Amino acid sequence: MNPNLLERVRARLASEGREAEFAHGLLALSLPRPALLDTVRLLKDEFGFDLFLDVTAVDWPGRDPRFDVVFHFYSTRDHVRVRLKTAVPEKDPVVDSLVPLYGSAAFMERECHDMYGIVFRGNDDLRPILLYEGFQGHPLRKDYPKEREQPLVRYRE
Amino acid sequence: MNQDDQKTGAFEYLTTRKDELVGWARKFSIFPYPFVTACCAMEFMSVSSTIYDTDRFGAALPRFSPRQSDLLMVVGTITHKQAPILKKVYEQMCEPKWVMAFGVCATSGGFYQNYAALQGIDKIIPVDVYIPGCPPRPESVIDGIMQLQDRIAGSKHPIINETF
């Protein structure tokens, strides 16, 4: 257990365009896109955040850049969490894949790609995982019509 | 047995309508295929085990091959991704076959209306009995089974060709 860990992480990382603050008991970092891989490598190697919890996105229609991609990490030694956020525009929704650092990222990135259409550069298997081949659009984007269904089986008359 | 009966040959045969006989036999041997996908499964377990005991209606022995079953119990939410599987299972069942929509999800999509959920299995396969409830009480399931039994008992059962 290491109570000052988050404080140290914050002191180390709040620079070079990154902003850090505490929210709901975890450290939330916003960072520019190019800094992502280096920051995550630092978290993993230097601070021992060895468990990749999830990656998801937030859609802010009307905002530019439109999406936030959100990553969560956990340290199984110190039992603390860190959240990373990076903004990506609609035209070019690409971030670096974390597969080289965390193998488990592969499936979670596939899900995020299904639901929000975020492209993870370096993840070469972005086939649908929860959706199916042939599904058009990304259902968790705010502009996906909520009644739009894409059935695979012909309906009975 | 009474000596006289043996002498006169009473009880040696009895008459009935073929459809009634076959219907009576079939209504007490509904082998279900549980197509269980979601939370309704809990209620399915409850209704098929000791306290409610669907075995009383001859409908407790689950067959995990569609080819051996008579009743397709669709228990839970069916998504569009799942729909082709459900359809294939239905097509593999031998006649005579019946379908039960167990819970509102299978009946109409329930409270789901989005990109994922099929709005009722009757969009893709014919359904004989719908059971409302989220999840349905075991009593309603038993009521559904009994309604299905009545329906089986009262319908025609062609066994040689379409007319007989």
Ligand code: SF4
């Ligand atoms: S009807 Fe209710 S309990 Fe049954 S599968 Fe749907 S949500 Fe679950």
